[in-house]
Amino acid sequence: MExxxxxxxxxxxxxxxxxxxxxxVLRNYRRSLIxxxxxxxxxxxxxxxxxxxxxxxxGMRESMIRSQLGHIQVYAQGYNQFAKAEPDQYMxxxxxxxxxxxxIDEHAQPLVMAPRLNFNGLLSDGKQSLAIMGVxxxxxxxxxxxxxxxxxxxxxxFPMDTDGALLGQGLFExxxxxxxxxxxxMASTTDGAINAVDIRVSGVINTGTQALDDRLxxxxxxxxxxxxxxxxxxxxVVLLEDTHTTQAAQRQLQSLFELHGLAxxxxxxxxxxxxxxxxxxxxxxxxxxxxxxxxxxxxxxxSNTMMMAVMExxxxxxxxxxxxxxxxxxxxxxxxxxxxLGLLGALVGVFAGIACAEFITWAEWMMPTxxxxxxxYPIRVLIVADxxxxxxxxxxxxxxxxxxYPAYKAARLPVANALRFS
Numbered sequence: 001m002e003x004x005x006x007x008x009x010x011x012x013x014x015x016x017x018x019x020x021x022x023x024x025v026l027r028n029y030r031r032s033l034i035x036x037x038x039x040x041x042x043x044x045x046x047x048x049x050x051x052x053x054x055x056x057x058x059g060m061r062e063s064m065i066r067s068q069l070g071h072i073q074v075y076a077q078g079y080n081q082f083a084k085a086e087p088d089q090y091m092x093x094x095x096x097x098x099x100x101x102x103x104i105d106e107h108a109q110p111l112v113m114a115p116r117l118n119f120n121g122l123l124s125d126g127k128q129s130l131a132i133m134g135v136x137x138x139x140x141x142x143x144x145x146x147x148x149x150x151x152x153x154x155x156x157x158f159p160m161d162t163d164g165a166l167l168g169q170g171l172f173e174x175x176x177x178x179x180x181x182x183x184x185x186m187a188s189t190t191d192g193a194i195n196a197v198d199i200r201v202s203g204v205i206n207t208g209t210q211a212l213d214d215r216l217x218x219x220x221x222x223x224x225x226x227x228x229x230x231x232x233x234x235x236x237v238v239l240l241e242d243t244h245t246t247q248a249a250q251r252q253l254q255s256l257f258e259l260h261g262l263a264x265x266x267x268x269x270x271x272x273x274x275x276x277x278x279x280x281x282x283x284x285x286x287x288x289x290x291x292x293x294x295x296x297x298x299x300x301x302x303s304n305t306m307m308m309a310v311m312e313x314x315x316x317x318x319x320x321x322x323x324x325x326x327x328x329x330x331x332x333x334x335x336x337x338x339x340x341l342g343l344l345g346a347l348v349g350v351f352a353g354i355a356c357a358e359f360i361t362w363a364e365w366m367m368p369t370x371x372x373x374x375x376x377y378p379i380r381v382l383i384v385a386d387x388x389x390x391x392x393x394x395x396x397x398x399x400x401x402x403x404x405y406p407a408y409k410a411a412r413l414p415v416a417n418a419l420r421f422s
Contacts, residue, residue: 136224
C-alpha cells in the first residue's frame with residue numbers, strides 16, 4: 001500500500017497523475033464498473049431519446065411538406081394579410097402564374113410546382129350536406145408533391161378524369177357513399193353567385209391530419225375553376241430537392257419577383273406550420289426535463305461512488321499527505337480518476353447509444369397514433385452528430401463535477417486521523 005502511495009505521489013508530482021489515476025481506476029475495477037454503468041446509462045438515454053425526438057421532428061416536417069405545404073408557397077401581394085376577408089381579390093391570374101412559374105423554373109430548379117385553388121363549400125350526397133374545404137389541383141404535379149398522402153380506397157386523381165375527386169377519409173366516412181358515387185359540390189363564385197357541379201368519388205385519402213381529413217375535397221383544377229367561374233389560382237406550391245435550401249431559395253425568388261416588378265409574396269413551410277412549432281416546443285421542453293433528471297441520477301450515483309472510494313482509501317490518502325503531497329494534489333488525483341471514468345464511460349455510452357438506436361430503428365416497432373393524427377408511425381431513432389458530441393461532453397463534465405465534493409473531502413482529511421483509520 002505504501003509503495004503504491006509513494007508511486008502515486010511521484011506520478012502526481014512528475015506529471016504522471018493521469019497514468020496513476022488510470023491505474024487506480026483499473027485496480028478498483030468493481031467500484032469503477034458501478035460508476036461507468038451510471039455514466040453509460042445516462043449517455044445511452046440521452047442519445048436514444050434525443051435521436052427519437054429528432055426523427056419525430058424530421059418525419060413530421062417532411063410529412064407536412066409532402067402532403068400539404070411544399071417548401072415555398074407563392075401568392076399575390078397582400079394575400080396573407082387580407083385574403084381571409086376578401087379571398088377573391090388576392091389571386092394569381094393565369095398570366096401572372098405563368099410568369100412566376102417561368103422564373104422559378106429558370107432560377108430555383110424545383111422538383112415540382114403545383115398550382116392550387118382553395119375554396120370553401122358544401123358537399124351533398126342527397127341526404128345531408130357537409131361543409132368542406134375544397135382544393136383544385138393539377139393532378140400530375142400534385143401526385144409528385146403530395147407523396148406523403150396515402151390513398152386508402154379507390155385510385156388517385158388523373159387529369160383526364162375531369163369530374164373526379166378525392167375525399168378525406170373522415171369526410172368519406174361521414175357520408176353514406178361508396179367509391180364511384182356522384183356527389184354535388186356547391187360554392188360561391190368569384191362574383192358572389194352560387195354554383196354547383198357534380199363530382200365522382202375517385203378515391204379516399206389520408207393526409208395524416210384528422211382535422212383536414214374530416215373536411216378535405218380535392219378535385220382537378222379545371223373543374224374547380226369551372227365551379228368558381230375563374231381562371232386564377234390561390235397559390236403556387238413549390239417543392240425543392242432539399243429542405244435545408246428553403247430559406248436561401250425563398251430569398252432568391254423574392255428578389256427576382258421584386259426585380260421584375262411582380263406583386264408577389266412568398267412563405268416558407270416553417271412560416272405556415274404552426275402545429276409543427278407547437279409540437280417542437282413541447283418536446284424540446286420534455287427532452288430538457290428528461291436530460292435534467294438523467295443528469296441528477298448520474299451525478300448522485302457518481303458522487304456516492306466517489307465518496308465511497310474516498311472512505312475506503314482514507315489510510316492511503318493519509319499516507320499520500322504524510323509523504324508531502326499538498327491538498328490540491330490530492331484533489332487533482334481524485335478528479336483525474338473521475339476524468340478517466342468520465343472519458344471511458346461517455347465514450348462507451350455513446351457507442352452503446354448508437355447501437356441501441358440502430359437496433360430500435362431496425363426493429364420497426366410502431367408508435368400509437370398521435371393526437372390529431374390518423375396514421376401510425378414506426379419508431380425511428382436518428383444518429384445526430386450534435387447529440388453525440390454534446391452527450392459525450394456532458395458525460396465527462398458530470399463525472400468531474402460530481403467528484404468535486406469527494407475530492408474536497410479527501411483533501412481535508414486530517415493526516416493523523418487518516419493514518420489511524422481502520
